[in-house]
Amino acid sequence: MEKYENMLKQLQNGERESIEIQKEEFYEFREILVKHPLFKHYRGEAKQNGRIIYTYTETPRS
Template identity: 85%
Template sequence: MEKYENMLNQLQNGEIKSIEIQKEEFYDFREILVKHPLFKHFRGEAKQSGRIIYTYSEIPRS
């Protein structure tokens, strides 16, 4: 799970532009994501084959 925390921190810090999560990883990743203090700043976009691309926004979603 530390892997996902590191990925979220890199995304938040601008070190990476996006995170691609496969459907097999979704529930493990989401467990870490919803506990993140800036949860509402992350945006997931579903793609074909169950992939989800997460990006970070300075403006939180409502």
């Protein structure tokens, strides 16, 4: 779980451009993501085979 928190922090700080999550990791990652105070700043885009690419935006989604 700490792994995902660190990944989100790196994404927010600009140390990473994106995070790729496999379908096997999705529920564990999502549990951390929805509790994050800046949850609405993270955007997930579904790809083939259950992969999801998350990016960070300065403007929160509505």
